[in-house]
Amino acid sequence: MTHTNNQLAKEKWALGSLILNTSLTVLKFVFAVFTGSLALMAEAIHSFSDLVASLISLISVKIAAKKSSEFPYGLYKIENIASIVISFFLFFAAYEIIKEAFFSHEERIVQHTQWAILVMVIAMITTLIYSRLEMKAAKELNSPVLKADAEHIWADFLSSVVVVIGLIGTYLGYNLDKYAAAIVALFIFHSGWDIFKSGLKVLLDVSLDKEELEKIKKIIYENPAVVDIKHIRGRVAGSFKFLDIELLLHNYSLRETHRIVDEIEKKLKTEIPNIDSVFIHYEPVRQKGFRVAFLLDENQQITDFKNAKKIVIADITEDGKVQTNSSLNVEPNEEEIGEILSKINIDIVVASYHPEEFSVRWNLTKAGVMVWETNKKNFDEALNEIINSYMEFNRKKEKEND
Template sequence: MVEKASNQTQKERWALGSLLLNSVLTVLKFVFALITGSLALMAEAIHSLSDLVASVISLISVKLAAKKSSEYPYGLYKLENIASVVISLFLFFAAYEILKEAFFSKEERVIQHTELAIGVMVVAMIATFIYSRLELKAAKRLNSPALMADAQHIWADFLSSLIVIVGLAGTYFGYNLDKYAAAVVALFVFYSGWEIFSSGMKVLLDVSLEKEELEKIKKIIYSHPAVVDIKHIRGRVAGSFKFLDIELLLHNFSLRETHRIVDEIERKIKEEVPNIDSVFIHYEPVRQEGLRIAFLVDENKNIKGFKDAVQIITVDLSENGNIQVNAPLDVEPDEKEIGDILSKINIDIVVASIHPEEFEVRWKLTKAGVMVWETEKETFDEALKEIINSYREFTKKHKGEL
């Protein structure tokens, strides 16, 4: 919460700084456009005015975006994206005004005091270059689409300032490049507006998270031994924040333990993926009836321990007593490897001659909901009979409770 409040404060400071910068540049450009009569400089002034309005919208949206209420329990994060779309419309309008003035105006413009206009544009170019680079870094760090949009506008202002300087320099040396410089500025403005508009609309239409980010989240989830499978995972973006909707298949646990596992997965996702606002996880037990039993054996089907077994035989025992013995799985006689396999193949009980010695293996099996049944029976058939008899006795005794 402290980190989110700090990010919010930084966003507001950058938005306010952009507002002050655009205010100064707008006034300067309008004043010197009137003094010099430069169409390109007037186009720049219109561009800066649109940026000024955009900065006001950015500041307001950043302040409102983090507020939550009973009416808007998920926050007003999308105000940032709405603001970026509105900003893009201002840029389209600015581009239109520039082109109309450049090619459809019947008035002949006489440019005076060209050196003053060039000086103003050099100052504007330096200021916009520095601020846009700094704001862009801050926008990426804070993951703010409104600040990102604002930084792009200011960068477009820098590029258009460079074009205006070239046009004014040409005019100074006797070439009528003013209106052409203004037209190039309009193209920059339009392109910037389109990029911002398309990005903002995607979020407003609940575009999914990037594929790479979803794959990263899947790896985090699958790293937990209690997870059998991911039935579905969806993610969307609102403003700077991301929302996840996940449905998991988990090994059979008590309700309390399952809740702890889900909390652990959620915490890990929020730690490793930035700007996650909420993670909704729906979970289901992978199997609600019957048993799956694993027997650790040697090549002659004699019961072995975790260190000397070379095969795992799985048996599915249904609640009505049907038995299915599956094909054996060859393994290396290694505690950790066998423990890893057993924690991932949806086992309820593993039958062995002795419990695993290493705590890491015991802990992983416990987290995966696997019970270790230490038996004195020597062969697979004897051990299977022991488990079946115990299970039938248990189900008969607790039939009304299951």
Template sequence: MTYVKKVVTITFQNYLKEIFVTREQIYKEKKKIAIFSIIVNLTLSLIKIIGGKLSGSAALTADGIHSLSDLAASFSVLTGIVIANKKAKDFPMGLYKVENLVALISAFAIFFAGYEIAKDVFFGEPMKIHNLPIALIAIVLTVIITYFYSRWEKKKAIELNSPSLLADAEHVKSDFFTALVVLVGVIGQYMGYPIIEKIAVAIVVYFIFHSGWEILVDAIKVLLDASVDKDTLEEVRQILEKEDMIEKINDIKGRNAGSYKFIYLDIDVKTDSIKEAHAYVHKLEDKIKEAIPEVEKVITHYE
């Protein structure tokens, strides 16, 4: 067999759902949901912080600061969605990493917020709950909003094949469980057991630092061009192994950029024809992006 060498760059095109006609409509729908998510997280933060201050609950106030980390994440999602839709001549591989840069800055803001909460609760003057009904109303509103909104956003994220919106839905869902911890702390404080609220605050602060750490690590990995997750690479490998036209898989690599993935393939194909090989890798692209819709480009080197 005579081998021919060629590098082909395959640009990702979104698989369109029946309810969305064009890529522009999908972009507008994602942007609308991201903006709505910002409004929801801002509302949750205000409800908790105001409720915490009026009721005297340190745990509720801390949870309000925790919601600000979700607000920062929602801003990051919106930034990524907007930038991913733009093209720049000087950036042929896209501006997707700006999303990760925003996330990196947000992580440090989250760490600072967690530090301030811990300092005030454990080393400042103890707070005493003087208005239990306000605290309970704030918590009940939080539970209702987070439960129903997270379910709705997850459904829309699946419809739109949006991993960033899916992650945002999970962030909102975490507020549901955190609110239950805060509820225990508030009741414990009101009944004269302040240590229970301190424990609740400690748990919330842990969630704050955990959220910040995850955002920080993910952002640094992407900015340093770390490989995509093993599950994605394995999924690509399974697709390739089922292809009769592929004689040998030499290498599979990938990197993240914002909400998108770039895949790099090195394969041997069973043909002497450049035209046939070129047509085949385009068909291969269809299979990869159908299985992994967040892939932006597949760069294939074949022999």
């Protein structure tokens, strides 16, 4: 689902919530006055707080998607601010219900109880269906404000169940109305506290959860150019995530390194939902041993500087182990290939002949690159030739040191 489609879906659900809460508020308030039920009036207050909250949700979802030069990272946190405001509405609703239930001196007599029960059953079924559907949408869209809205609609359903039980008790002659109202207040307060904590954490730039960070690390390490991850920092704003990553990469040309970083960024955005931006800082690293570049033709055979179409780079450790990195496609041009080889921090270039141009040989010499001529045509044979020579050199060096 694209960013635009996500935005339209969020607005649709926020608008639906607004319509639902408006309808329930009016319905409950009218019948609360008609029946005189404190629990039903508490539910009307609850629904009114949800109505205001839904209005804030709809406005915040629209504002959060806008970007400007003054807010280059977007206004995504408007969603989290809105969810905190919503939590205060829930606290207020709980307070009003408790106050009315236990500190009011006015005696309430519930009339037409059967009508109150019918209204609450309708509200209960409606809120149950809508809250579950909106919660599913909130998870798919990764929207904290929709999740917050679904939470209080769910709290509305639970409180409706309690109110229905209280009204049935009242209908049977037991005075349960105010106790049902008090239980509703507890549901509302609990929901508000969870929403408040979640919104506050994001405003304080809480990190991504450990499971998601591990998934990000796994994706990064799948790229063979990555030697190590120095650190990953991630934060959430609204529905979106921002990543700050520092990597140690094998040495390549500047162009190739940019390609590798772009590839990592693209894969992260594809596999991790709702990433707004990825900032990757990278540093070159050299392991003990040396780096060899092999010039290959279109048939993957060792060739010279004039006919090479691919450069394959291999890192060889002190104990002779090999890591072959991704290849570079090049044009068969001696000067251009020499320029590339002098900039990618290699020790040896393996070719069938030395470069003919003096300037190319001189630039490679200045860069500390040794040209290794070989009569081997097969890549593996040429690689083994280098490794065997290197290991023989190390054995002789060890004997001399002894």
